[in-house]
Amino acid sequence: MGCNLSVQRNKNKLHFIDLLNLEFLDEKGENDREIGFMDLYNRILRSIEAIRSKDNNGGWTTIIIDDLSHLEIAAHGSVKHVLDFLQYCRSLTSEMDCFLVILNHEDIHSSDEALQMLSHLDYISDILIKAETLSTGIAADVHGQMTVIIKDAPGGLIKKLHSFQFKVKENGVEFFYPGSRF
Structure with missing residues (x-):
């Protein structure tokens, strides 16, 4: 859309976390979704704090999760862990003056559990x-x-x-x- 994201990244105004390469492993190499989502949340929180410490004008920060299905893949289908993580991110909207934007493709969600998650997101939005x-x-x-x-x-x-x-x-x-x- 004509916006050079590389320049924004170099100016430390854009922090990108590639959810496709995200693996939630513990010290033993076993999958631990809960710890993985807490680490991801802490990375987001540190990024927001870094932006706010450099930008003292009180501006808003936007957290964009581009495609909710990537979180589901990282959680190996655990809707509970994804909802818990999103609730933590939602808490940042009031605590840190942030916006939370979540992109979702409804056409790829077919299970009843995933549809429940979407209705929950509709409710809290x-x-x-x-x-x-x-x-x-x-x-x-x-x-x-x-x-x-x-x-x-x-x-x-x-x-x-x-x-x-x-x-x-x-x-x-x-x-x-x-x-x-x-």
């Missing part, structure tokens, strides 16, 4: 953003629709609901209201 294909099918000038749901509190009533359609372009995305394209 302040804002839901869903990008979907058009309900009417494929169109040449519209690639999908986006719904933004803003709640008055986590688990609360819907405060605002916005619907947009979008078209993916070579260097970005164009958003517009439904029916405004001909």
